[in-house]
Amino acid sequence: MALVISHIGEDAFGSSVMNCFRQLVKADMCSAFLLDEGEVSVLLAESADKKGSAFARIASLRYAQHYWSRDTAMLSNLGRAHSHILTARRADISIRDIDYRLECYGEGEVSERISICKSGSPGFVINAYRLKVNGPFPPDDFDIVSQISPALLAAVEKHQMIIRDHRSSFPSPTQLAIALRKLGTKKLSFREAQILALLATGYSEPKAAEQLSLGLTSITTYRKRAYAKLGLHNQQELRAAAYEALNSSL
Structure with a gap:
């Protein structure tokens, strides 16, 4: 977490979050979204493997633009989160929306995500993903993400406050x-x-x-x-x- 905190407000923040997830739970991709006044925007989307970077970023943009409102599990998580932090996991096989599953999971060979959710104004969602080739997250990994969620969420919130008036490095x-x-x-x-x-x-x-x-x-x-x-x-x-x-x- 020290590296994540040191890069708050910088272009390297996203890669630092990815490295943190990679070291702690061997995640293959990560993303973060801002929820503000009914709008959803991408704060970061990264891949541990450069070949997956384009998928992570385009899939995150598509999710924010088109599939957010169709992600019933995430909407339920945020409804239950209220003012506290909730950590949840979702496997690709549990997604019934065929187009969403294909475009945001299947084309990148993603098997599962663990999400850190906080509702409010603004709200935030931070996701860690595992690829099918590496299998799902073990139970201990879910506990680790839950333990770091307050510190990681605080870092993402602070990062968003710093960059909100400046052009983001995220591909438009x-x-x-x-x-x-x-x-x-x-x-x-x-x-x-x-x-x-x-x-x-x-x-x-x-x-x-x-x-x-x-x-x-x-x-x-x-x-x-x-x-x-x-x-x-x-x-x-x-x-x-x-x-x-x-x-x-x-």
């Missing part, structure tokens, strides 16, 4: 768009890449149209043109392209 859809433009032999226009980045991080076409102040027909036209340039056919292939683009830029 704009940064992903820049990375996507480097893919393929037929270069995407910035608008095409911008739209693919929004769709890859959980925006629907209507929400992307609203975000960019464009008509829905224009969004569809740009998306089809970009798909053709990159040889994409569906959302799953788009996410794979986004993982490749972001991994290349990290």
Whole structure:
């Protein structure tokens, strides 16, 4: 925890949280989310293996944008947390929402998460994940996460207070768009890449149209043109392209 505390407010904070989880419970990925006035935003998303970094970040953005409200287990945890800290675990096989399980667990080969939850205004969620290749968290690991949860949560809260008025180092859809433009032999226009980045991080076409102040027909036209340039056919292939683009830029 000493390294985590020393990096509060710095770009290295996320990797320090990852290293802490890795050393204590051999976690493979981690994430943290801020809950404020009905909005959910990503504070950090990291992987112990660089190859998993893009998945961790894009899956976290998609979760905040699209799947948060469908995560009934997390909503229940926060409802039970009230003003205190609650630690809970969830295996991938317990998720009935097929799309959520595929995009936030399956594509990254994630088997389980342990979550530290605190409701309130603002609220926070911190997650540690294990990959299927390494098996689920042993019971003792759950106890360890529970023991460090007050100190880790306090560090995340302080970090968020420091960075809230500054640009975050967390990849934004704009940064992903820049990375996507480097893919393929037929270069995407910035608008095409911008739209693919929004769709890859959980925006629907209507929400992307609203975000960019464009008509829905224009969004569809740009998306089809970009798909053709990159040889994409569906959302799953788009996410794979986004993982490749972001991994290349990290």
